[in-house]
Amino acid sequence: MIDAKRLLILGGTGEAAALAHRLGRLPGLDIVTSLAGRTRAPAAVPGEMRSGGFGGVEGLESYLAERHMDFVVDATHPFAARITANAATACAKAGIPRLVLTRPPWQPHKSDRWVRVADDRAAAQTLAELGRRVFLSIGRQDLTPFAGLRGIWFLVRTIDEPAAPLPLENYEVILGRGPFAAEAEAALMREHGIAVLLSKNSGGQATYGKIEAARRLGLPVVMIDRPALPDGSVVQSVDEAAVWVEARCAPPP
Ligand SMILES: NC(=O)c1ccc[n+]([C@@H]2O[C@H](COP(=O)([O-])OP(=O)(O)OC[C@H]3O[C@@H](n4cnc5c(N)ncnc54)[C@H](OP(=O)(O)O)[C@@H]3O)[C@@H](O)[C@H]2O)c1
Structure with a gap:
């Protein structure tokens, strides 16, 4: 039997919750959604939920190793720049694939x-x-x-x-x-x-x-304006993020 893959979703947004719901029943995938712990009663999502900071880049790196994470989707808010930078560095150091899911920015209308x-x-x-x-x-x-x-x-x-x-x-x-x-x-x-x-x-x-x-x-x-994102793969929809994860869970041909 093939071991389940393990996905860490960095959350705190509707998109992160939607991704956990979308992938919740995918066979061979275990999901952990991480929240900063600012909201008093966050809504439950499929999979495990954890709350609170990791303790900077080193803390996140240790967490990824201890929990045997295979990949990370950073679905945090576009202005949550610190956790996004930390995730980029920790995943690069640990050699773990990372995807940023960020909703498209608003564009001004003619009369704005x-x-x-x-x-x-x-x-x-x-x-x-x-x-x-x-x-x-x-x-x-x-x-x-x-x-x-x-x-x-x-x-x-x-x-x-x-x-x-x-x-x-x-x-x-x-x-x-x-x-x-x-x-x-x-x-x-x-x-x-x-x-x-x-x-x-x-x-x-x-x-x-x-x-x-x-x-x-x-x-x-x-x-x-939004802070710049670190280098790396970025998608703007939950569907695209789900496809990215599914491709990494598919058994080899
Ligand atoms: N900024 C906004 O306008 C905004 C709006 C809506 C929702 N949110 C959500 O609220 C959370 C905090 O936002 P922020 O702007 O304060 O973030 P931030 O400045 O980027 O992060 C500050 C610290 O909070 C911890 N943290 C942030 N997101 C985390 C997560 N998903 N899981 C575990 N730890 C996390 C990390 O602590 P350690 O260094 O100890 O790991 C991080 O260094 C984010 O999850 C974000 O998605 C933010």
Whole structure:
């Protein structure tokens, strides 16, 4: 009997969960989905689930060896740059095939007013020129780059209540978990007199409503571009990732 192949999915996205569901019944494949451990009650997926950091490149390398992983699909969020870099290095050192599954970035429409910036710092510099009431919906990341901005009011949306006061001069927090419809996003922006939207170019449908709403309201969007990916194979759909895995599980002819 041939030993089952072992796949590590680096998760935390809908695509990672969809891949585990898609491959869950593939004979001869054992799947482990890894989460960072930020979400309180993550939805169960087929296969084993683990949670929490590995301890940098060395920790991940040890994990891959100890758990006899045959390949890795990095399906983390496009802005989760550290784990993606760590996975690239650890897999290269261990000689383990690795695939990045990342959803396509959003593209501007003709009537969109995007100001594209490379990172948070550039976004902070650009914001002040565009408006004084900002809708900030950029996830759980560090807000320090925006801390020095004076005379700007932020509407900050987070999934969980922030554990500590945010380092912003003037703000209000609202809680919400996507998907968000464009109509509701437009109503929210109108209600709060939003003048500019700050967004990461996450791609996908779940958080696209705010982009559509800004277009409808004619508002500028400061759009933070994605960090560059390390070298290696990249696909943009769950189907393509599944084909990549299936090809590695097929018995030799
Ligand atoms: N960044 C976003 O906007 C965003 C949005 C939605 C979902 N997420 C998801 O949330 C997680 C954390 O995002 P982040 O931006 O904080 O990541 P990050 O900055 O790239 O990673 C920070 C550290 O968290 C640990 N980590 C991250 N993803 C992990 C995973 N899937 N399994 C085990 N450990 C993981 C690693 O710790 P060690 O070095 O100790 O291994 C990593 O060095 C990711 O899994 C990502 O898919 C992120």
